Amino acid sequence: MLPDKDGLGGSGRCENPLDPSEHTSVSLFREYLRIKTVHPEPDYDTALKFLERIATELGLPFKKVEVCPRRVVAIITWEGTRPKLKSILLNSHTDVVPVFQEHWKYDAFAAYKDGEGNIYGRGSQDMKCVTIQYIEAIRKLKSEGKRFARTVHLLFVPDEEVGGHKGMETFIQHPEFKALNVGFSLDEGLANPEDKYTVFYGERNPWWITVKCTGSPGHGSRFVENTAAEKVQRIINSFLEFREKEKSRLDGDVCLTLGDVTTVNMTMLRGGVSYNVIPSDIDVSFDIRISPTVNLQEFEKQIQIWCQSAGDGVTYEFAQKFMSTEMTSTSESDPWWKAFSSACCDKNAVLKKEIFPAATDSRFIRSIGLPAIGFSPINLTPILLHDHNEFLNEKVFLRGIDIYLGVIPALASVPPQPGEA
Numbered sequence: 027m028l029p030d031k032d033g034l035g036g037s038g039r040c041e042n043p044l045d046p047s048e049h050t051s052v053s054l055f056r057e058y059l060r061i062k063t064v065h066p067e068p069d070y071d072t073a074l075k076f077l078e079r080i081a082t083e084l085g086l087p088f089k090k091v092e093v094c095p096r097r098v099v100a101i102i103t104w105e106g107t108r109p110k111l112k113s114i115l116l117n118s119h120t121d122v123v124p125v126f127q128e129h130w131k132y133d134a135f136a137a138y139k140d141g142e143g144n145i146y147g148r149g150s151q152d153m154k155c156v157t158i159q160y161i162e163a164i165r166k167l168k169s170e171g172k173r174f175a176r177t178v179h180l181l182f183v184p185d186e187e188v189g190g191h192k193g194m195e196t197f198i199q200h201p202e203f204k205a206l207n208v209g210f211s212l213d214e215g216l217a218n219p220e221d222k223y224t225v226f227y228g229e230r231n232p233w234w235i236t237v238k239c240t241g242s243p244g245h246g247s248r249f250v251e252n253t254a255a256e257k258v259q260r261i262i263n264s265f266l267e268f269r270e271k272e273k274s275r276l277d278g279d280v281c282l283t284l285g286d287v288t289t290v291n292m293t294m295l296r297g298g299v300s301y302n303v304i305p306s307d308i309d310v311s312f313d314i315r316i317s318p319t320v321n322l323q324e325f326e327k328q329i330q331i332w333c334q335s336a337g338d339g340v341t342y343e344f345a346q347k348f349m350s351t352e353m354t355s356t357s358e359s360d361p362w363w364k365a366f367s368s369a370c371c372d373k374n375a376v377l378k379k380e381i382f383p384a385a386t387d388s389r390f391i392r393s394i395g396l397p398a399i400g401f402s403p404i405n406l407t408p409i410l411l412h413d414h415n416e417f418l419n420e421k422v423f424l425r426g427i428d429i430y431l432g433v434i435p436a437l438a439s440v441p442p443q444p445g446e447a
């Protein structure tokens with residue numbers, strides 16, 4: 027059943043004046059989509075004011091922690107009846123990636139809704155929908171007078187889209203994170219074009235590497251020996267031959283998904299100043315996403331061999347090198363997974379377990395040994411995160427709230443585990 031429009035205890039919520047029949051949760055979602063938290067200069071201040079207003083409506087405390095200059099993490103806390111138990115973390119990032127407006131059917135920050143109920147906007151899938159779904163589920167549960175044993179924290183973090191360094195990566199080292207006493211965390215996943223919901227229990231490790239090739243310079247009319255370009259050619263061949271092998275492995279096994287193999291993409295190439303001057307330095311960069319089953323030390327040794335065999339003067343450096351192979355248990359004997367998956371099942375949401383092919387803030391949570399599941403309750407929808415014309419249908423969005431109405435109580439009611447207060 028979808029959450030009703032009422033039962034909000036006269037909290038002063040605004041209807042959409044242009045469409046009073048629109049569900050108030052949908053109107054709130056569209057309002058959030060209109061806040062331009064878009065890189066490179068996200069309007070975090072407006073988003074924080076919006077979230078603080080929601081905390082006031084919910085009657086819950088709102089805390090701000092400035093983890094880096096102008097980078098604030100916000101927390102709304104719904105205390106449980108046994109606050110010493112480990113808490114449930116519902117995480118979402120507030121930033122969104124840039125748009126190429128000329129490729130969009132509608133203004134990417136107008137939250138336009140078409141006649142079929144499709145809401146277009148940057149962040150409609152990634153991941154402003156999830157933020158509002160968490161909030162609206164909690165609003166409903168509170169309005170019904172519910173309360174659970176475990177504390178639930180809603181966490182709103184900046185800068186996920188630019189690597190999380192001034193967001194979650196720093197926040198997990200902060201005393202305020204420790205004070206949250208997290209036992210289990212939910213964060214974003216991906217849409218599923220079919221009727222199922224994809225759920226992620228691990229992520230590939232992102233390695234962003236630049237290989238620097240140096241060689242002899244000279245006149246562009248000559249056969250100069252030992253040029254940087256020849257070394258770059260060997261490097262590109264080594265990386266892309268490996269790419270081809272992994273692609274064949276994926277294409278040849280229907281049981282594998284993108285998260286089970288390692289991808290390599292050449293994303294940047296820099297060097298040279300003039301047509302007739304052979305450059306002495308050429309840099310080539312790759313975005314590598316390594317499956318969590320790969321031995322990371324051995325993989326780096328392989329990169330060293332590729333660089334050595336490309337010739338002298340070939341070095342590499344990392345802009346991103348995540349080194350965790352932590353995965354979250356999805357065993358039926360795991361109490362968190364059991365609670366999550368049973369609640370989804372009760373809501374007739376069929377789950378498909380996968381490794382997340384890209385990177386989310388869950389990697390930082392898992393790297394400190396905490397369980398984290400990536401889940402965006404979006405089915406029957408093409409995967410459009412970071413794409414043009416990102417949209418979400420309002421019915422799919424509302425069904426997601428209903429799923430959280432089962433999931434949040436189930437997680438917040440997981441009985442005390444051995445070692446818990």
Ligand SMILES: CSCC[C@H](NC(C)=O)C(=O)O
Pocket residue numbers: 186187188189190232346384385386412
């Ligand atoms: C490595 S930090 C960048 C994070 C970004 N996340 C997504 C979901 O696109 C990515 O995987 O590229």
Ligand SMILES: [Zn+2]
Pocket residue numbers: 119152153186214
């Ligand atoms: Zn995201």
Ligand SMILES: [Zn+2]
Pocket residue numbers: 123152187411412
């Ligand atoms: Zn994203």
